[in-house]
Amino acid sequence: MLADHETRIQRRPIPPAAALSPFDDGDDATFRRLSDRLVHTIARRVPFRTAAIKLDRPIVSFSFDDFPASAHETGARILQDHDAQGTFYAASGLIGQKRALWTIAGADAIRDLHDHGHEIGLHTHSHRPSFLMGRRQFGADLAANRAALRRILPDLAHETFAYPFGLSTLSQKRTLGRLARASRSVQRGLNVGKLDLDFIRAYELTDRGLSLDELTQLLDDAAARNGWLVFLTHDIADRPTRFGASPALLTAALLGAARRGMDVLSIRDALTRIGVS
Numbered sequence: 001m002l003a004d005h006e007t008r009i010q011r012r013p014i015p016p017a018a019a020l021s022p023f024d025d026g027d028d029a030t031f032r033r034l035s036d037r038l039v040h041t042i043a044r045r046v047p048f049r050t051a052a053i054k055l056d057r058p059i060v061s062f063s064f065d066d067f068p069a070s071a072h073e074t075g076a077r078i079l080q081d082h083d084a085q086g087t088f089y090a091a092s093g094l095i096g097q098k099r100a101l102w103t104i105a106g107a108d109a110i111r112d113l114h115d116h117g118h119e120i121g122l123h124t125h126s127h128r129p130s131f132l133m134g135r136r137q138f139g140a141d142l143a144a145n146r147a148a149l150r151r152i153l154p155d156l157a158h159e160t161f162a163y164p165f166g167l168s169t170l171s172q173k174r175t176l177g178r179l180a181r182a183s184r185s186v187q188r189g190l191n192v193g194k195l196d197l198d199f200i201r202a203y204e205l206t207d208r209g210l211s212l213d214e215l216t217q218l219l220d221d222a223a224a225r226n227g228w229l230v231f232l233t234h235d236i237a238d239r240p241t242r243f244g245a246s247p248a249l250l251t252a253a254l255l256g257a258a259r260r261g262m263d264v265l266s267i268r269d270a271l272t273r274i275g276v277s
C-alpha cells in the first residue's frame with residue numbers, strides 16, 4: 001500500500017513528446033531491421049560475466065540517462081533530501097546541448113553531482129544505437145566518452161555503463177566486459193539470483209509508463225525477494241516528457257523504498273554491496 005501523501009499525487013496531463021530523431025534518447029527500443037532486434041535479443045540472453053545476488057536487505061537504485069539539466073537540478077536534490085545518491089549516465093558528446101526534448105546538463109552539473117557523492121557513468125560519446133557501430137567504432141566511442149568525463153572528473157575510475165537506447169550486441173557486451181565495471185540495460189525485471197553484470201535489468205520510472213499501483217508492486221516484490229530494483233528515467237519535472245518522471249513520482253518511490261527498509265544506493269554502491277569488485 002502507498003501512504004496517503006503518495007496517493008495524493010496529481011496525475012497531470014503529459015504534453016505530447018516532440019518527434020524523436022533516431023539519436024535522441026528515451027526511445028529505448030528503436031530497431032530499424034528485424035536483424036537488429038535479433039542481435040539484441042541474443043545479446044541479452046548470453047551472459048559473459050555473472051554475480052550471485054545474496055542480500056540481507058533489498059536495494060533500489062535510481063539512474064538518469066543522458067542526462068537533462070532537470071535530472072541534476074531537481075532529481076539529485078530530491079535524492080539528497082532523502083539521503084540518497086543516484087547514477088547519472090552522461091553521453092559526453094551531448095553535454096550542455098539543447099535537444100528537442102530538454103537541455104543536457106553541463107560540465108558544472110557533472111562536477112556538482114560527483115561532489116555530492118552521486119555516480120557519473122558512461123553512456124557513449126556519440127549516443128548512437130548499437131547497431132550503427134561496429135566493434136572498433138564502439139570501442140573508440142567508449143574511449144572518447146571515458147576520456148571526456150575524466151577531463152571533467154580526473155578521479156573518475158571503474159565506471160559503470162548504460163546502453164544508449166538500451167540496445168546491445170554480443171560484441172559490445174564482450175567489449176564492456178573488459179572496459180566497464182557493469183552495464184545497465186532497459187530490460188524490465190528485478191535483479192535477483194544470478195546477475196548478468198553486462199545486462200543489469202531496470203524499470204522505467206516515468207509518469208507515462210508506471211502507475212502508482214505498479215510502483216507499489218515493484219517495491220513489494222523487491223522487498224519480498226531481497227532483490228535489487230533499478231529504475232531509469234530522464235528528466236524530472238512537474239510536466240515531464242514521456243521519458244521522464246515528476247518529482248511526486250520520484251518522491252513516492254523513495255518513500256516507498258524507505259518504508260520497506262530498502263537501501264537506496266547508486267549502481268556503483270549497489271555493486272559493491274553485492275560484492276562485485
Ligand SMILES: [Zn+2]
Binds near residue numbers: 091123163165
Ligand atoms: Zn541515452
